[in-house]
Amino acid sequence: MLGALLLLSVVAWYFQPPTTVAGKTILIRVSDNNPLRQAQVDLFNKLNPTLQMELDPSDNGVDKVIVQSMGGVGPDLFDSFSPLQLSAYVQSDIAMDMTHELKKRGIDITKDCFKGMMSTCIYQGRVYGVPTNIAADGIWFHRDLLRAAGIPDHKGPWTWAEFIPIAQKLTKRDANGKPLCYGFYFDWWNFPHFLKGFGAHIYSPDGTKCVLDSPESIAAVQLMHDLVYKYKVSSSPVEEASMSTAGGFGSGSVSVFAEKHAATALGGRWWLAQLRDYKGLETGVMESPYGTVRDFHAYGRCTLVNKEGHNIQDAIKGLLYMAGPEYNNLVNDQADGICAFIKYTKSKQFLFNPKYPKETDNAIWLDIAAHSSGDETSPFISGQVVNDMITEQLDLVKADQKSPLDAMHDVAAEVNQQIQKNLQEDPALMDKYKAATRP
Helix, strand or coil, X not given: CHHHHHXXXXXHHHHCCCCEECCEEEEEEECCCCCCHHHHHHHHHHHCCCEEEEEECCCCCHHHHHHHHHCCCCCCEEEECCHHHHHHHHHCCCECCCHHHHHCCCCCHHHXXXXXXXXXXXXXXXXXXXXXXXXXXXXXXXXXXXXXXXXXXXXXXXXXXXHHXXXXXXXXXXXXXXXXXXXXXXXXXXXXXXXXXCCCCCECCCCCCXXXXXXXXXXXXXXXXXXXXXXXXXXXXXXXXXXXXXXXXXXXXXXXXXXXXXXXEEECHHHHHHHCCCXXXXXXXXXXXXXXXXXXXXXXXXXXXXXXXXXXXXXXXXXXXXXXXXXXXXXXXXXCCECCEHHHHCCHHHHCCCCCCCCCCHHHHHHHXXXXXXXXXXXXXXXXXXXXXXXXXXXXXXXXXXXXXXXXXXXXXXXXXXXXXXXXXXXXXXXXXXXXXXX
């Protein structure tokens, strides 16, 4: 076995990419396959003539990054898309602690960036990366459809109770009740957006208990259900399947909205990257309604440095680039969400870009981001496991096969049962749990 491992190590070493080409040091960055990402890499290469950053979207998976890094053939930089992924990278000991490196260069993300991105790049008080964009969702709408219905653009904060009558007025069905245009479209995976708007939490403050059976959580999921079955302004699974067969659905939320199957839709500024390709649209943005708390779900990317990488100092240059003006201004221009560094969203160029004179709602996106918060985590259970449990229950609610009350009670019980199982299997975790629950 030892001989086989040594042989495989030699093979891996032989086939690993070269570290230099034409006198330039190569930096491998693992990220998603978003078409916007290449321009961001190209700009770095232009600003750093001795370096050649190369994008690798094929290995954009947590397991792949960890295994390759531990084997000595991992990327120099890689993206984390959630607190769950960050915790996996830190616990695997491949994410470099950047707390002091950033601080000595005058970068303090706790002060410089939107608070909604803190949980994606800070783990147990230590900073591991730079947030490279942020998204928090608002209400997209078609100006012409609202105008035809005699509905003015809404400005400022408002509640779901104020929004629902507008969505009902915008919903169009034929004589048989078949939907022609929904008043409001949303994705059920976006449940954190609704939870935050009702002041609901997934865990207790110490992370020791799931509290999704709270009245606030139940109210949030009840609203999601009511939008479909009570107010009939959003699509049911049966209707979506029917419209998909007829060629109306099936291409994603952005296309559903862009093709006017919905008058309004819940989505982020990053939708613009696709909406700009549709000609003749008159779109606008309003702040999303909320239930009882004006809080919105923030999500985005954070770039980390591989502590097992071969070019750590040059990789740090890549990270600093993503904290600088050139990169952040490019993100804003591309509509890759908005940049996470607040000072680069204050420019006239961002608030009004002459290249896109019809995009007049950028100040609204800033206001939404300023009132956003990130994902919750618990040290006692995997966030992915919890997400799967929630999704399973929400699928039943979405199909009208289970009440929001029963679904939230069941998922809370299931999560708490799993937490107790984890504690029994891990003495160190049990010690941490006892410390957290000690009076």
